[in-house]
Amino acid sequence: MQTALATAGLAPVLATALLDRGVPRAAPPQPAAEARAGTRRTCAPDEEIFAEGDRAGTFYKVVSGVVRTYKLLSDGRRQIDAFHLPGDIFGVEAGGEHRFNAEAVTETRLVVHRREARALAGDDGLLAREVVAAMMRSLERAQDHMLLLGRKSAKERIATFLLCLSQRAGGAAVELPMSRTDMADHLGLTVESVSRAVTQLEREGLIELPPNRRAVVLRDPRALRRLAD
Amino acid sequence: MQTALATAGLAPVLATALLDRGVPRAAPPQPAAEARAGTRRTCAPDEEIFAEGDRAGTFYKVVSGVVRTYKLLSDGRRQIDAFHLPGDIFGVEAGGEHRFNAEAVTETRLVVHRREARALAGDDGLLAREVVAAMMRSLERAQDHMLLLGRKSAKERIATFLLCLSQRAGGAAVELPMSRTDMADHLGLTVESVSRAVTQLEREGLIELPPNRRAVVLRDPRALRRLAD
DNA sequence: CGTTCTATTGAAGAGTATCAAGCCAAGTGG
DNA sequence: CCACTTGGCTTGATACTCTTCAATAGAACG
Structure with a gap:
């Protein structure tokens, strides 16, 4: 050392x-x-x-x-x-x-x-x-992320992640520069679970995605925040 | 702030x-x-x-x-x-x-x-x-723990945790001052899963516990390390 | 357009959580 | 000294979330 x-x-x-x-x-x-x-x-x-x-x-x-x-x-x-x-x-x-x-x-x-x-x-x-x-x-x-990894559901993880990104990027519309695989390996999930959770949030109207699925608009930040806790 | x-x-x-x-x-x-x-x-x-x-x-x-x-x-x-x-x-x-x-x-x-x-x-x-x-x-x-929480199985988490404790305490015999509930909430598991994983490691001969179950002897640190990666 | 890469969707399966007893050790009061 | 209680740990049966495996769909690029 x-x-x-x-x-x-x-x-x-x-x-x-x-x-x-x-x-x-x-x-x-x-x-x-x-x-x-x-x-x-x-x-x-x-x-x-x-x-x-x-x-x-x-x-x-x-x-x-x-x-x-x-x-x-x-x-x-x-x-x-x-x-x-x-x-x-x-x-x-x-x-x-x-x-x-x-x-x-x-x-x-x-x-x-x-x-x-x-x-x-x-x-x-x-x-x-x-x-x-x-x-x-x-x-x-890292400390916040341990709470996510240890105790949050897939949907909650996605909500937390998107909120965090939007905060750092500074807007309700966020580019997603990383692949679903990257997101999965950050959130302790599989690609498929990420995709499903994103789709679910979209169907519930909390977020909105363009056709290429590489950006997100937070439609209901309040509901997302409730999910993220 | x-x-x-x-x-x-x-x-x-x-x-x-x-x-x-x-x-x-x-x-x-x-x-x-x-x-x-x-x-x-x-x-x-x-x-x-x-x-x-x-x-x-x-x-x-x-x-x-x-x-x-x-x-x-x-x-x-x-x-x-x-x-x-x-x-x-x-x-x-x-x-x-x-x-x-x-x-x-x-x-x-x-x-x-x-x-x-x-x-x-x-x-x-x-x-x-x-x-x-x-x-x-x-x-x-925290960084090591994120890897544990995001990617390791219950058994691997227990193995990692026990190795880490024994390293910090400095010996193959470790007291477990915290309850199973505390361990669970640290490792992102439930009490029952902690108990089952500990029992399993014990049955496989990797660790040994006294009757009151509040201490551990690492019988096979090499195997534990292999599990913990 | 076809190829390729990524994302999504579906069905089945694994691992962990949940629910519910049971067990054991330690402490309490008769 | 011995029921009786208490709290934590373990074990069992079942449920559920997420993973795994497989296929499809959709965008990007030549």
Whole structure:
């Protein structure tokens, strides 16, 4: 096991981040930090960004597109722990190795940051502050997701997921950049169950989908919220 | 939403924590920090420590005993996100309010820390370093637990849970301080399923239980690990 | 248009939940 | 010391949700 975030530079940033009146939940992309100290990278759909066990020398911020991070069981069962949207930071590790696989879901542009002290400490620790906020948001999302995975029905999972997406995307109409398989592996279901639950919500009038089924309009957010609890 | 960790004092600590060669995984209680700047509190079994929505003005470190933190759905379904053993820190929030309920599982002694800068910054930031390490460990455990909840069978969940407990407790013989109901609500199962899976592992010779069923000896850790993946 | 890929739908089956006893250990009071 | 109670754990029978297997439908692309 090696140094992970691996920087003394993170410390001042943490303090500052925590002093902000709360962590920004709506994840406003902070364009100021995008140009900072990071190189750029573009990924084609399904392109691997890093794999479990890779040296975790860098972390990433999504500029555009969507990224999935996931773990695998030996027999191939997959759990997508999160989808990362523009503005999100992922790939920050405590240890020296990545504990996940990361792949682009769509064509994706990233900013790649080396995790040395220098880069994080620069600019008054703006980037480091972002990293810490990202970690805390990840933890909160993971905690909410455990409730979903442990205790919610298929329909409730879909409702929760769609609400969450619409919140992050910021509108009642949401694109679904990921496949049903991706959704299934995120929600602890099978493709078929996802499809059925979506269809059911649609028939009940809570949501509406275009012919290609790759977007959703939340017709009755109140009812969805009741379902999601 | 308010300041959460709420301290400038955390920043230097974060840096130091991250510079340590990896985060201590076996969670060795750091007795040096226990006496520091915190008041003590003792809780009877099932006593509430804090509830969801409470102002998060303090966080906690377990000295002895076990704590469960959980979320509830409106109809009472419960998800225990974690059990906290001696040396663990819990109750650290990004926002101004606790997002969980916390209760003592057994008779428990805690150290209570106010989350002001002063306390965290003191002593060369030793406490703050612990807080950051605790957050990262929480995140990693949450991620592993999502894989369990989303993709593992009942038997695999029990195997994983017992291995994890034995690792944290540090021995092949593990006390089970929590009830079957607590285990069920942590593993996304029912009491009956937990009981059946435990019995099954016992019949297969992978584990052994005393008559009162509140402890486990791991007879075949290799087979358990294979199950847990 | 045909091919391909993804999503949907249907039927059958597996695994877990639910409902209902029964069991066992510990505690209580006679 | 021994019923009696109590609470948690286990076991059994049945139900139900979701999965699995299989086929169809629909959109995207050449």
